[in-house]
Amino acid sequence: xxxxxxxxxxxxxxxxxxxxxxxxxxxxxxxxxxxxxxxxxxxxxxxxxxxxxxxxxxxxxxxxxxxxxxxxxxxxxxxxxxxxxxxxxxxxxxxxxxxxxxxxxxxxxxxxxxxxxxxxxxxxxxxxxxxxxxxxxxxxxxxxxxxxxxxxxxxxxxxxxxxxxxxxxxxxxxxxxxxxxxxxxxxxxxxxxxxxxxxxxxxxxxxxxxxxxxxxxxxxxxxxxxxxxxxxxxxxxxxxxxxxxxxxxxxxxxxxxxxxxxxxxxxxxxxxxxxxxxxxxxxxxxxxxxxxxxxxxxxxxxxxxxxxxxxxxxxxxxxxxxxxxxxxxxxxxxx
Amino acid sequence: xxxxxxxxxxxxxxxxxxxxxxxxxxxxxxxxxxxxxxxxxxxxxxxxxxxxxxxxxxxxxxxxxxxxxxxxxxxxxxxxxxxxxxxxxxxxxxxxxxxxxxxxxxxxxxxxxxxxxxxxxxxxxxxxxxxxxxxxxxxxxxxxxxxxxxxxxxxxxxxxxxxxxxxxxxxxxxxxxxxxxxxxxxxxxxxxxxxxxxxxxxxxxxxxxxxxxxxxxxxxxxxxxxxxxxxxxxxxxxxxxxxxxxxxxxxxxxxxxxxxxxxxxxxxxxxxxxxxxxxxxxxxxxxxxxxxxxxxxxxxxxxxxxxxxxxxxxxxxxxxxxxxxxxx
Numbered sequence: 080x081x082x083x084x085x086x087x088x089x090x091x092x093x094x095x096x097x098x099x100x101x102x103x104x105x106x107x108x109x110x111x112x113x114x115x116x117x118x119x120x121x122x123x124x125x126x127x128x129x130x131x132x133x134x135x136x137x138x139x140x141x142x143x144x145x146x147x148x149x150x151x152x153x154x155x156x157x158x159x160x161x162x163x164x165x166x167x168x169x170x171x172x173x174x175x176x177x178x179x180x181x182x183x184x185x186x187x188x189x190x191x192x193x194x195x196x197x198x199x200x201x202x203x204x205x206x207x208x209x210x211x212x213x214x215x216x217x218x219x220x221x222x223x224x225x226x227x228x229x230x231x232x233x234x235x236x237x238x239x240x241x242x243x244x245x246x247x248x249x250x251x252x253x254x255x256x257x258x259x260x261x262x263x264x265x266x267x268x269x270x271x272x273x274x275x276x277x278x279x280x281x282x283x284x285x286x287x288x289x290x291x292x293x294x295x296x297x298x299x300x301x302x303x304x305x306x307x308x309x310x311x312x313x314x315x316x317x318x319x320x321x322x323x324x325x326x327x328x329x330x331x332x333x334x335x336x337x338x339x340x341x342x343x344x345x346x347x348x349x350x351x352x353x354x355x356x357x358x359x360x361x362x363x364x365x366x367x368x369x370x371x372x373x374x375x376x377x378x379x380x381x382x383x384x385x386x387x388x389x390x391x392x393x394x395x396x397x398x399x400x401x402x403x404x405x406x407x408x409x410x411x412x413x414x
Numbered sequence: 415x416x417x418x419x420x421x422x423x424x425x426x427x428x429x430x431x432x433x434x435x436x437x438x439x440x441x442x443x444x445x446x447x448x449x450x451x452x453x454x455x456x457x458x459x460x461x462x463x464x465x466x467x468x469x470x471x472x473x474x475x476x477x478x479x480x481x482x483x484x485x486x487x488x489x490x491x492x493x494x495x496x497x498x499x500x501x502x503x504x505x506x507x508x509x510x511x512x513x514x515x516x517x518x519x520x521x522x523x524x525x526x527x528x529x530x531x532x533x534x535x536x537x538x539x540x541x542x543x544x545x546x547x548x549x550x551x552x553x554x555x556x557x558x559x560x561x562x563x564x565x566x567x568x569x570x571x572x573x574x575x576x577x578x579x580x581x582x583x584x585x586x587x588x589x590x591x592x593x594x595x596x597x598x599x600x601x602x603x604x605x606x607x608x609x610x611x612x613x614x615x616x617x618x619x620x621x622x623x624x625x626x627x628x629x630x631x632x633x634x635x636x637x638x639x640x641x642x643x644x645x646x647x648x649x650x651x652x653x654x655x656x657x658x659x660x661x662x663x664x665x666x667x668x669x670x671x672x673x674x675x676x677x678x679x680x681x682x683x684x685x686x687x688x689x690x691x692x693x694x695x696x697x698x699x700x701x702x703x704x705x706x707x708x709x710x711x712x713x714x715x716x717x718x719x720x721x722x723x724x725x726x727x728x729x730x731x732x733x734x735x736x737x738x739x740x741x742x
Contacts, residue, residue, distance in 0.1 A: 149556075249435065256439060257439060257676070258680045258717045259680055261679060261680050261695070261717065265446070266446075341563065348568075349566075349684050352565075352684070353683075353684065364565075367571070371688075378575045378579070381572075382572065385572070392563035396562055396563055
């Protein structure tokens with residue numbers, strides 16, 4: 080995903096920016112920055128806004144990303160999880176919620192069930208493999224929806240300013256003041272839990288962060304000379320927003336999106352842990368939720384799905400870090 | 415006193431901005447909750463096992479659930495104007511009392527977790543910044559990223575397995591020994607023992623954020639001229655780090671801490687579930703399940719208020735940490 084996005088971004092960004100780029104400090108100005116090790120700060124990226132926009136060279140960004148061992152590890156693990164999610168119905172065609180063996184088999188006890196069975200004799204490995212499907216589905220779809228809406232709102236608010244900005248900022252503020260997870264629980268409970276409603280609800284609570292970020296970027300870029308040039312050429316608002324400003328505002332949004340997927344997966348698992356997930360689908364969170372009652376006798380039922388969550392989310396966060404280093408080379412961001 | 419005037423002006427501005435936000439929150443939530451299928455009377459009838467049409471209607475008219483939506487909204491706003499959060503049909507007591515019972519538990523949990531997170535995060539972040547780019551920095555960075563990736567409910571359960579089940583050191587749930595008549599110091603120790611695990615599980619996620627934030631902002635401050643001046647006049651490295659670098663690096667951290675109050679309340683819902691901690695998050699969850707919308711509205715309103723207050727406090731802390739901010 081990263082290579083294509085950055086590629087198009089590169090081609091659009093290069094022309095209007097070539098002159099202003101020379102004023103920027105060199106990328107490797109910070110002595111603390113080793114070449115192999117770069118700054119890990121993706122979670123904070125959502126609070127950042129770059130008021131000065133640097134030219135991001137797509138090929139250079141890709142090279143930085145690919146030379147980062149952590150990011151590579153994250154990417155390969157994510158690819159592994161995606162392959163597993165796609166292959167799960169082939170490897171374990173049976174319903175993971177059906178009883179297949181003796182209950183409470185510990186991992187390694189029976190070679191037919193490498194990760195053991197739960198209190199009802201359901202195969203834990205099959206559950207974990209199938210659980211990756213719902214986690215990835217919810218994570219990716221919710222992020223896509225939240226990104227679309229957030230970018231739309233944020234770009235409108237940042238580009239037009241004035242009363243549009245006032246109204247939209249008020250809306251963002253309302254959503255950011257409400258505790259998001261409490262709101263999520265309320266939304267899912269109202270709409271009856273299912274994979275679709277959980278996805279929509281997570282999108283509803285995650286768009287304000289994107290909107291805020293996009294708005295800040297747009298406000299900074301709106302004043303640049305090339306936007307003025309585009310305006311004086313008579314370009315329409317839509318063209319300026321989507322073809323001129325948005326490509327230049329993308330890097331922080333791309334970084335945020337990988338963290339958003341991670342957060343969405345965490346939220347989905349927390350919801351299904353509390354019994355608010357889709358009841359007809361096995362998910363990592365619901366496996367932990369049922370294993371919780373037996374935590375004293377059969378703790379592997381809780382531990383194993385949790386490890387699946389931790390590693391998937393860790394992989395996404397590593398990717399986010401790698402993207403952040405590749406796309407936001409300036410060490411210090413103006414807050 | 416210009417300082418007091420400044421603080422007063424900041425507070426007044428915050429208050430004026432908060433009122434429309436709060437009103438928007440109330441109205442939004444109200445209509446959101448009207449979308450939910452079923453009301454408190456349905457759930458109460460369901461739990462009682464049987465109910466006639468007449469008794470359901472009586473329940474509804476008693477709590478005003480049969481009025482048109484707009485009338486209910488007006489009624490609720492009128493209540494709010496009189497500083498009343500309404501009456502819970504399900505618990506049979508005023509919502510304010512209900513929340514008042516649960517609020518202290520959640521607030522202590524959040525406060526302890528926040529203190530743990532900030533202290534640990536700042537220490538880890540300072541270490542990372544001091545050794546930036548070297549092995550300790552790399553290891554701690556990976557660790558902080560790991561903390562950031564662990565779901566709080568899962569680490570909560572793992573801590574229970576380790577410290578309660580295997581080692582038997584700490585209790586696995588609740589907020590105090592039931593029926594104990596401890597006083598003074600021993601009562602405090604008892605409470606603290608029940609607090610350790612939930613607060614740690616809630617804090618771990620934020621430790622990661624603060625550690626990374628401290629590292630980033632300390633590295634940023636480190637290259638500024640006044641730090642070089644401080645070294646040049648012969649201060650010890652520790653003194654420079656603690657008094658000159660860290661103090662300036664704390665500003666983004668306090669901003670984030672203010673923003674995290676709402677998030678922590680959400681995290682508390684999950685952690686309270688794991689540790690059966692009698693708090694606000696648990697109450698919110700029960701209220702959702704019982705379709706007790708007055709309670710839910712009250713909780714959402716109160717927690718939003720908490721977020722606004724936290725942000726106001728952060729503004730004041732900023733003014734204290736950096737006089738230039740208040741002067742603007």
